[in-house]
Amino acid sequence: MVKFGYTILYVENVTDSIAFYENAFGFSRKFITPDNDYGDLVTGETTISFASKTLAKSNLKDGFIESSLIDRPFAIELGFITDDVAELVQKATSFGARLVSEPHQKPWGQMVSYVRDLDGFLIEICTSMDI
Known part of the structure; x- marks a missing residue:
């Protein structure tokens, strides 16, 4: 296993x-x-x-x-699921995250936003995909 x-x-x-x-x-x-x-x-x-x-x-x-904020992010991301994407994005940016993409709705209904952490790692903040 x-x-x-x-x-x-x-x-x-x-x-x-x-x-x-x-x-x-x-x-x-x-x-x-x-x-x-x-x-x-x-x-x-x-x-x-x-x-x-x-x-x-x-x-x-x-x-x-x-990883660095100066360079583009790696082709990998951490995904954090929340009920309120906008609120969590605001909280993350208030502690130093850099906004990459404002919250937006995907065609399948999921809300998604992207930020980068202090070291430049990409984080997706999104709602659950209960498919």
Whole structure:
């Protein structure tokens, strides 16, 4: 059996990133190392984790492409489901998220908006797709 356990985002500052996700989205801190170079958030069944770029570089000797607000986002996104997209977008941007796309309705009825977090990772904020 295989179970999707977590996604790790390589960030500049683990504690700042965790604080952003706690404040903007209401997730709670599960764990952070004494060196503040790795941490987890409680987000439901799957954990969002954060590793410092320094720690990531020690694990990936050939390096990696770093996320940045200066560059376009990677071809991946985190999806957060809510009943009130506009309210959550406003809350996220008040804590430093950058608005990419205002809330808009898709042809199938779903409300969707996009923001980027402090490190430039793309976040979709949307209503549920109860199909």
